[in-house]
Amino acid sequence: MEPSNAEYLSTTAYYARAIEGHVYIRETLDAFMAILAGRIGRLTRPPRILELGSHAGIITALLLERWPDASLQISDDDDALVAMSRRRLGDHRVSYHSGSLESVEQDLDFAISVARHHHLPHDYLGNLRPLMTRETVYVLADELCPEYCHGPDAARIEEAEVIHVVGGYVLTTHAEVHAFKQTGAIPAPARDLERLRQRALWRWYRFVVDEAVERGYFDIAVGELQSTHDDLITGSDAEHKFSPLIVERQFALAGFQLLSKHSLGPADDAARQSMFVYEFSLAR
Numbered sequence: 518m519e520p521s522n523a524e525y526l527s528t529t530a531y532y533a534r535a536i537e538g539h540v541y542i543r544e545t546l547d548a549f550m551a552i553l554a555g556r557i558g559r560l561t562r563p564p565r566i567l568e569l570g571s572h573a574g575i576i577t578a579l580l581l582e583r584w585p586d587a588s589l590q591i592s593d594d595d596d597a598l599v600a601m602s603r604r605r606l607g608d609h610r611v612s613y614h615s616g617s618l619e620s621v622e623q624d625l626d627f628a629i630s631v632a633r634h635h636h637l638p639h640d641y642l643g644n645l646r647p648l649m650t651r652e653t654v655y656v657l658a659d660e661l662c663p664e665y666c667h668g669p670d671a672a673r674i675e676e677a678e679v680i681h682v683v684g685g686y687v688l689t690t691h692a693e694v695h696a697f698k699q700t701g702a703i704p705a706p707a708r709d710l711e712r713l714r715q716r717a718l719w720r721w722y723r724f725v726v727d728e729a730v731e732r733g734y735f736d737i738a739v740g741e742l743q744s745t746h747d748d749l750i751t752g753s754d755a756e757h758k759f760s761p762l763i764v765e766r767q768f769a770l771a772g773f774q775l776l777s778k779h780s781l782g783p784a785d786d787a788a789r790q791s792m793f794v795y796e797f798s799l800a801r
Contacts, residue, residue: 538734541792549658565626570633574605618644628655642771655797662758665717685752774800
């Protein structure tokens, strides 16, 4: 269904306000654009980019403003947001894809995502990988959960045979996955890790909401309270942010190589390091 004018204006206004009202989003976007610009500056032709998620055209508009000759494809299953993106950009500058990534044209220079990784299906990297060449770089900016994997938990993730998410719990061995499929059993380390995730998220979201209120962005504070509600529910389909270590292991197991990692937040306060920009390529 085509969004109404009021829905379009409300959604795009909220995105714009979130950039200023949510702590570190502006800095994360700036870092993302700077990193992408550094990569694009090495090309001798307009970049070919796949954007995962449309964001009502907000991010795409920034890309086209900077690189008007870029070839842009957007993959998004949200019909309303795609319609808003079409309204903002028009079809002549961007092609849209829903459902499987198989319809996406290959020979990409870049895959990009902004605040989408933690919303996408946990197996999406396996579908993205065939679209990439050895030269393609995936630039990812996202809000994760501040790191909560330490000591034995960190070792468990670093040595994981798989990262298999079931109802929000992270299984790390084939034996755990088999046991779950047979009996529904969740191992104690996975249950303990989920409790650590919830506590780390609660501390982060309190900070985000307080900052939004201090800045006078009460609508953003209310939106983040809803995200808090969703994210603290184990296995929520609306929100589920994992630790950076888990995300990095997901990429490694999917056949990706970490090129760079940038944290946007105070270096001396790990509880407030939730915004990240990553660069990945295919593992060599």
